[in-house]
Amino acid sequence: MKKLLSLAAAAVTATAVAVGPSAVVSVNAADDYLLSCSFESGDDGWTGRGGATVETTPKEAFDGSNALYCWNRSDSWNGAAVSLGSSFNAGQAYSFSANVKYEYGKDTSLYHFTMQYSDGNDTKYEKIASANIIKGEWAQLANPSFTIPAGAQDISVYIETEKGTSDFVVDDVKIAAEGTVIEGAKGGKYIPGDLYPDGVVDTFDLVCARKLIVDSDAPTSSTVNADVDKSTEFAVNDLVLLDEFISGKINEFPDNTPEPELLPFDYEANKQFKEAPGDYFNPCEQQGKVTQENYNGIRGNKTLYVYTPYNYDPEKKYNIFYLMHGGGENEKTLFFQDDTMIQNMLDHMIMNGELEPLIVVTPTFNGNGSEAANFYEELRASVIPFVEGKYSTYAESTSEEDIRASRMHRAYGGFSMGSVSTWQVFKNDIDLVGYFMPLSGDHWGANDAYGKAKDLADAVDRSGFTDRQYFVFAATGSDDIAYPNVNPQVDEMKKMSQFKFTSDFSEGNFYFMVAPGKTHWWGYVRHYVYDALPYFFHESGE
Ligand code: FER
Numbered sequence: 353m354k355k356l357l358s359l360a361a362a363a364v365t366a367t368a369v370a371v372g373p374s375a376v377v378s379v380n381a382a383d384d385y386l387l388s389c390s391f392e393s394g395d396d397g398w399t400g401r402g403g404a405t406v407e408t409t410p411k412e413a414f415d416g417s418n419a420l421y422c423w424n425r426s427d428s429w430n431g432a433a434v435s436l437g438s439s440f441n442a443g444q445a446y447s448f449s450a451n452v453k454y455e456y457g458k459d460t461s462l463y464h465f466t467m468q469y470s471d472g473n474d475t476k477y478e479k480i481a482s483a484n485i486i487k488g489e490w491a492q493l494a495n496p497s498f499t500i501p502a503g504a505q506d507i508s509v510y511i512e513t514e515k516g517t518s519d520f521v522v523d524d525v526k527i528a529a530e531g532t533v534i535e536g537a538k539g540g541k542y543i544p545g546d547l548y549p550d551g552v553v554d555t556f557d558l559v560c561a562r563k564l565i566v567d568s569d570a571p572t573s574s575t576v577n578a579d580v581d582k583s584t585e586f587a588v589n590d591l592v593l594l595d596e597f598i599s600g601k602i603n604e605f606p607d608n609t610p611e612p613e614l615l616p617f618d619y620e621a622n623k624q625f626k627e628a629p630g631d632y633f634n635p636c637e638q639q640g641k642v643t644q645e646n647y648n649g650i651r652g653n654k655t656l657y658v659y660t661p662y663n664y665d666p667e668k669k670y671n672i673f674y675l676m677h678g679g680g681e682n683e684k685t686l687f688f689q690d691d692t693m694i695q696n697m698l699d700h701m702i703m704n705g706e707l708e709p710l711i712v713v714t715p716t717f718n719g720n721g722s723e724a725a726n727f728y729e730e731l732r733a734s735v736i737p738f739v740e741g742k743y744s745t746y747a748e749s750t751s752e753e754d755i756r757a758s759r760m761h762r763a764y765g766g767f768s769m770g771s772v773s774t775w776q777v778f779k780n781d782i783d784l785v786g787y788f789m790p791l792s793g794d795h796w797g798a799n800d801a802y803g804k805a806k807d808l809a810d811a812v813d814r815s816g817f818t819d820r821q822y823f824v825f826a827a828t829g830s831d832d833i834a835y836p837n838v839n840p841q842v843d844e845m846k847k848m849s850q851f852k853f854t855s856d857f858s859e860g861n862f863y864f865m866v867a868p869g870k871t872h873w874w875g876y877v878r879h880y881v882y883d884a885l886p887y888f889f890h891e892s893g894e
Contacts, residue, residue, distance in 0.1 A: 386439065386446065387527040391420045398522075401510050402430030414451040414490045414523035414537060422511070423519040432522050433468070433510035442469075443502035446527050448480045449494040449534035452511055454520040457667045459576060460484050460542040462514035465493035469504035476501070480509065484542035486576050490523075492536030516667040539573030544580045544605055545594050549573035558598055561591045581608040617890040623855035625827075625867035628697055628882040636699030638662040642687050645742070649734025652720035656683050656735065658743060659695050661702050661709035666744045669761070671710040671889045674731065675881070676717065676766030676773050678793075678874075679724070683716040691875035697882060707886050713739050717773055724769040725796055728780040731764070736784065756783050760821075760893035765789025765884075767877050768834065771826075772796050775804075779811040782822055787888040791877050792828040794837035805844035812850040819852055821893045824862045827880035829870025838864070857891055 389396035391408045398420055400406045409421040422432040440446065450465050465480045478501060481493040493511070500507060511522050526534050539549030546553050547560035563570035564578055564586060572578055578586040580593050582605075596602045640661040647654060661670070675694075677685040686694045694712070701707040715735050717727040737750040746758035755762075764785045766774045771793025778788050779797065797807035812822065826842065828835050842864040845851045852860030865883060870876040 384532075385526045385528050387434075387436070387525070389420075389434065389525040390416050391418045391523060392416045395420060396434065396525075398432050398434045400424065400430070401433040401512070402427055404430040404432065406432045409521065412453065412521045412523070414453070416523075419453075419521040419523035421519065421521050425517040425519070427517065428513045428515050430517065431510050431512040431520075433508050434525070436507040436509060436527075440500055440507060440527070442500050442504040442507075445497045445499040445530040447494075447496040447530055447532040447534055448498050448509070448527050449492060449536050450481075450511060450525040451490050451492050451523045451537045452485060452520055453488070453490045453523075453537075453540070454485065454518045455488055457487065457516055457518040457665070459487050461487070461516060461518060461667075463491070463493060463520070464512050464514065465495075465509065466512055467498075467500065467504075467507060467509050469501065469507040471501070471503055472505065476504075482514075486540055486542050486574050489540035489574060490537035491540030492538075494534060494536055496533060497530050516665075518667065539577075542574075542576060544577055544582075545597060546577050547572040547574075549577075553594075553597065555598060558591075558594055561586075561594050565591055580605040583608040584610060617858075617887075619856040619858060619887060619890075621854050621856040621859070623863065623865055623883060623887070625865055625870075625879070626883055627879045629700075632697045632700040632882070633693045634696060636662075636696055636703055638703045639699050640664065640695060640702070642695050645739070647734060647738040649730055649738065651722040651730050651734075654683075654716060654719060654722075656713060656715040656739070657687055658739060659687070659698060659712040659714075660743065661711070662699060664709070664711075669744055669746045671708065671761045671763070672740065672743075672745045673710060673712045673763040673765065673787075673789075673885065673888070674735070675712055675714050675789075676724075676727070676764075676770030677714065678766070678768030678770050682718055683714050685874070686712075686714045689874070691873065692878055694878055694881065697878060701882065701886070708889065710889070711739075711743055711745065717769070724766075724773040725776050727773045728777045731777060732781055732784060736762075752784075759784055760786040760891065761889060763787035763789060763885075763888050765791060765881070766793070767791045767874060768793045768872065771834070771838075775808065778822070778824070779808060782811060782815045782817060786822060786891075786893055788822070788824045788826075789881070789884050789888075790824070790826045790838075791880050792832050792834040792838070792872055794834060794841050801840035801844045804841045805848060808845065809848045809850040819850060819861050820891065822861060823857050823888070823891060824851070825855065825865070825884040825887055826863065827865040827867065827877075827884060829867045829872070829876055831869050832872045834872060835866070839866075855887060857887060863887075 403426045405424040406422050408418045412419045463485050464482045467478045480498045481495040485491040548556040560572045580590045643658045686692045717724045740747045741750040746761035748754045762785050764777045771790040774790040775795035795804040798804045846853045851862035854860035855863040
């Protein structure tokens with residue numbers, strides 16, 4: 353019995369659809385191809401799509417000695433394209449094939465061979481063939497019977513990715529009469545269990561897997577496909593699972609992807625205020641990027657800023673820190689004032705290994721009925737889904753379930769009224785956020801210190817989280833106008849079982865750092881961020 357894996361089904365249908373033997377057209381001479389691009393003597397008319405650049409390269413070739421290299425991609429739809437000219441008929445089916453390979457980024461990546469055309473009014477796109485490709489291996493994107501949509505004009509075809517901006521190479525792009533089986537790369541596609549690369553998982557693969565167990569050099573298309581449970585290595589367990597899959601005992605392979613290891617962090621238990629070096633506020637040689645973004649949320653159209661670290665790679669996952677301004681300030685405050693310039697500080701901290709690369713977002717509670725105390729609503733409903741749908745964080749999707757699941761990779765903090773918003777986020781959004789940094793501002797949840805602390809402790813109890821699942825690093829200056837408000841609240845919190853006071857978050861979950869002599873000003877408060885932020889994102893939340 354032949355079985356297709358659901359994950360690979362889309363890829364497989366493109367190549368393995370039933371083109372019965374009678375339909376096979378044999379092509380030998382290059383003249384029989386309606387289009388044939390080998391890139392042996394030039395780019396064959398291919399161009400970069402979007403911001404991408406293409407150039408022939410002798411470093412890689414599927415066939416012959418050159419291929420087309422595509423780089424400078426700044427979005428997944430940037431790629432390598434060629435116009436089909438007028439010799440193809442709309443409404444008619446053809447056989448398409450292209451070979452693709454990439455060397456950097458994730459272990460596998462979904463590639464598309466796509467057609468772009470105009471229907472007379474709009475530009476349209478249709479996938480010709482798609483495949484999950486294994487890094488470092490040539491793979492064929494082919495469809496022996498793809499119909500150019502009726503009425504299509506200005507037709508071009510291109511190679512793009514589903515996600516990410518990795519460079520890639522393309523070679524031997526061919527179009528022939530419908531049904532033509534165009535030879536291309538064998539294997540190279542991520543189809544768990546397909547060790548013998550024919551697009552199906554069957555007993556041939558089991559034979560390969562058995563050989564591979566006794567001889568790690570035995571031929572197979574890819575050990576990535578052999579590691580059916582994604583444990584990162586091929587082992588007896590994979591062989592057993594493959595046997596069970598082929599015999600129909602199981603319908604899918606379990607996902608044993610290991611959790612990424614948390615780096616051990618050397619906490620100080622009693623962290624003292626320390627200023628960032630003065631040059632940390634000057635431009636850094638390795639600069640991240642600050643991007644202005646507009647979104648339409650539950651409180652109308654707003655702007656926020658997103659700091660992405662130097663060499664930000666949308667293929668990777670980043671921790672994310674939402675940092676809120678104070679009263680009378682706005683979403684620009686953190687990046688574009690002499691007393692903030694926090695992007696430079698982040699750049700230096702990351703370059704010097706004091707902070708893992710992360711995303712920092714500065715939203716605003718200004719406008720449209722939004723205020724510090726209710727911003728937690730907009731954070732949940734609009735800001736997190738908008739930002740994390742666009743930037744690569746640990747949220748697998750923007751569903752509330754996935755945002756919750758990634759809460760130990762999400763922090764929220766703020767200064768003054770931003771601190772007021774932080775305690776509210778703690779109270780109301782603790783299911784979405786694992787780390788909190790209230791700076792120079794108390795909780796506006798009750799009139800007295802005990803009531804404020806109790807309001808937060810009650811929220812913890814309602815959440816059901818244990819004291820290993822939320823972490824608060826609060827700070828203020830001893831001469832800050834907020835100190836007399838925050839300090840008594842902290843004293844009450846210290847008495848409550850929900851809060852275990854230490855800056856060693858491997859032991860406790862709550863800290864309050866007091867900076868001697870400092871007043872209510874970002875010029876001081878930015879140093880609290882310098883001290884506190886490295887303490888975040890080291891706990892598993894288990
Ligand atoms: C405080 C919390 C917020 C505080 C001041 C503020 C003086 C904000 C004031 C403002 O923005 O006007 O604990 O202490």
